[in-house]
Amino acid sequence: MTSPSVRLVGVSKHYGTLHAVAGLDLELHQAERVALVGHNGAGKSTLIKLMLGVIRPTEGHVEVLGVDPAHHAFAAVRMSMGFLPENVVFPPSMTGAEVLSFYARLKRQPVSRNRALLERVGIAAAASRPVRTYSKGMRQRLGLAQALIGEPRVLLLDEPTTGLDPASRQSFYEIVAEFGQKGTTVLLSSHVLAEIEHQADRVVMLDHGRKVADGTLSDLRRLSGFPTCIRIGLPSGVRFHPELPAGMAECRDLDERTMEIRCSDASKLDVLRYLLDAAVPLADIEIAPPSLDDIYVDILRRMAAE
Amino acid sequence: MRPVLIMVGREFRDGLRNRRVVGTTLLMAALSLTLALLGSAPTGTVGTSALSVTVVSLSSLTIFLVPLIALLISYDAIAGEVDRGTMLLLLSYPVTRWQILTGKFIGHVCILTLATILGYGAAGVAVSFANGVAEQGAAASFAVMIGSSVLLGAAFIALGYVVSVLVLDPRTAGGIAIGLWLFFVVLYDMALLGLLIADQGKNITTGVLSVMLLANPADIYRLLNLTGFSNISTLSGMAGLSAQVMLSGTALVGALVAWIVVPLSAAGLIFARRQM
CATH class of the missing domain: 3.40.50.300 (P-loop containing nucleotide triphosphate hydrolases)
Known part of the structure; x- marks a missing residue:
């Protein structure tokens, strides 16, 4: 070195x-x-x-x-x-x-x-x-x-x-x-x-x-623990509410066809596996890890809270 | 030494590019030619040459013009670069603050020297052409005038640097520079005159008067040019004063050089300690 x-x-x-x-x-x-x-x-x-x-x-x-x-x-x-x-x-x-x-x-x-x-x-x-x-x-x-x-x-x-x-x-x-x-x-x-x-x-x-x-x-x-965001697009007419194990992730509907699942970086693969196993007719999937901006804001917020 | 020369080159080239040199030279040439050609008309058969008359009128012009030009060139030298952000980049290079200041000073003095020689030289040449041979000593006094004009300019450039490193803001520095010019060139002599009249010669001795005159570079310049040569001192009405104030030419030049060295060193010391 x-x-x-x-x-x-x-x-x-x-x-x-x-x-x-x-x-x-x-x-x-x-x-x-x-x-x-x-x-x-x-x-x-x-x-x-x-x-x-x-x-x-x-x-x-x-x-x-x-x-x-x-x-x-x-x-x-x-x-x-x-x-x-x-x-x-x-x-x-x-x-x-x-x-x-x-x-x-x-x-x-x-x-x-x-x-x-x-x-x-x-x-x-x-x-x-x-x-x-x-x-x-x-x-x-x-x-x-x-x-x-x-x-x-x-x-x-x-x-x-x-x-x-x-x-x-x-x-x-x-x-x-x-x-x-x-x-x-x-x-x-x-x-x-x-x-x-x-x-x-x-x-x-x-x-x-x-x-x-x-x-x-x-x-x-x-370090930040800011959630990874998984967005799934569903075909029209399909309603889907995954019953994810408690504490694994949070789900909410963004609109008729899009649902957002927030989970920790560590559990994202489990969530994906679950989604694929559930045989939901997925039209689209998008995975967004927390951006540097998110992490920055999150770290600052935590610094302020301390 | 090398960084100083590189800085000199940049300042001088910049002066040529932004037409500072051309502008200053043209201004000085126009004013000096006007004075020389108008001023040489009435000499007729008085017995003094047109060149001597020109020295007197040009010296009076210099006292107003050269300090102003010098201050206008110099007030921005450091403050402007700090304000624009170029100073920070320059300081990140292997060049010391003393080298930057010295390089700028030499560059600016070169610009002023060139403008003075070309501008006043034009008048000198024109007058010589128009009137033929001047009497003895006139050419020498003309050379002294050009040389001392450069020294006067250098003194005010150094004073401008002090302002520039003190305030680091080009607008404030500009205002203070104009204030300095007014003080040294206009107000100082008026105040001195008022004091002499009020005093009626009771307290102010010749020694005190000499010190008071040496405390202003513009007055040193005046003494140097208007009393140094007998034909000129008579012509300029300074004969009375020069008989009173017994200061040799060397002492006057020395004082003028001190007016360059002291402010320049002060500017360098302040600049070296300044937080950016």
């Missing part, structure tokens, strides 16, 4: 009376894609700024690639970090190619590799046009290209897909996945949970600067 790429131990960050991050422990490993989720103001951006060394923690210790961001040796670490800020902006009069060569030179990387990067993110054709003429999606792609300069070992992406259309979003995640496979640690923050559902190996949930959950998506599903 190699040492973690990013390590935070008991980190707090206070702005006056506001506790943006409160006593947080977190480890990110090599080749791991971690999603940082939480509503606006939960502390996601603050956490990323702490990892970048732009701000210092009030308490606790931060380490990226084995170096404290406050240490002067961190400049070398910055060469192998990539960052895409939320709402990335570039000087409007500069062309895409110029923007990228400015950042490549700051990172001491050969400008000659920029062409390939621009092609990779799909804006090579617009490279010689001023950024002013770019669409939101193109600017975001340029932002990603900038973050990928010099094959970073740690990639921090803050709300990277806000404002992207579904196709751009998909190609965006493809590139991120490709880097993840190469061994890069990827941290991506988002408040749109649905879209990162299949893009992360691990999900870290934040609320009011605290870590409320940390694990794979199936871990979180188990």
Whole structure:
């Protein structure tokens, strides 16, 4: 087991009376894609700024690639970090190619590799046009290209897909996945949970600067106990009331032809087996595991209740 | 050093692109040519050359114009980037805050220098062409004027950075920058004059007056240009003052340089400690 790429131990960050991050422990490993989720103001951006060394923690210790961001040796670490800020902006009069060569030179990387990067993110054709003429999606792609300069070992992406259309979003995640496979640690923050559902190996949930959950998506599903929803469509005229064993599931009619059965993730196979054995003339069946959104809301509700 | 040069390149190129350089140069050239051509008309047979007259009128113009241009270039330098969110990205790169500030400063001073040399140079060339050979020293005082205009501009750029790193909000910074300009360029001299009249020479000695003049970069510039050369000090009506205030040219240049170094260092220290 190699040492973690990013390590935070008991980190707090206070702005006056506001506790943006409160006593947080977190480890990110090599080749791991971690999603940082939480509503606006939960502390996601603050956490990323702490990892970048732009701000210092009030308490606790931060380490990226084995170096404290406050240490002067961190400049070398910055060469192998990539960052895409939320709402990335570039000087409007500069062309895409110029923007990228400015950042490549700051990172001491050969400008000659920029062409390939621009092609990779799909804006090579617009490279010689001023950024002013770019669409939101193109600017975001340029932002990603900038973050990928010099094959970073740690990639921090803050709300990277806000404002992207579904196709751009998909190609965006493809590139991120490709880097993840190469061994890069990827941290991506988002408040749109649905879209990162299949893009992360691990999900870290934040609320009011605290870590409320940390694990794979199936871990979180188990943790939340939010029911899986099975909807069955019945042919018209057929009324059906399954007599499921008590405590196994809850049934209710949604309308004339649709019935919803809610059961725990563990018992869903039993419910299905029962339905098939009962020889009901099923017209349709749909199984919806709890989405990340459901889990998130559920976990937050439980945190509030405690 | 390398990151500083990269920053200089970006600022300068950005200045060229957004037509800041072109705009400033044209403004300075238009005003200085107007002054030079109108101002050189009445010299006739007085015995001073048109170039000396031009130095006097251009210096008076500079005191108003250069600080304003410098502050307008600089107030946005840090605050604007923080506001637009580009600063956060820049800080994630292997470049220190001192390097960012120094790079921006050199870039902005380059823009101002280029505009001053081209803008005022145009007037100098035009006047020389129109009136032939100037008397001895006129060309030297013209060169001093251009050089000190750049120093004056650099001082106000540094002051603009202090505002920019202090407030981190471009709108507030803009307002404060205009306030600074009004204070140093307009109000300070009026207040000083009022004080001198009210005092009737009782308490304010020459030494105190010198300190008061050194406390304003615009006044240092005025002393440097309007009293440094005898033909010009007579012409500008500053002869009386220059006889009173005994400050050498070196001391004045030193004071002007201090007006650059001190605010720039202050801006750097504040910026380095600033939470983003």
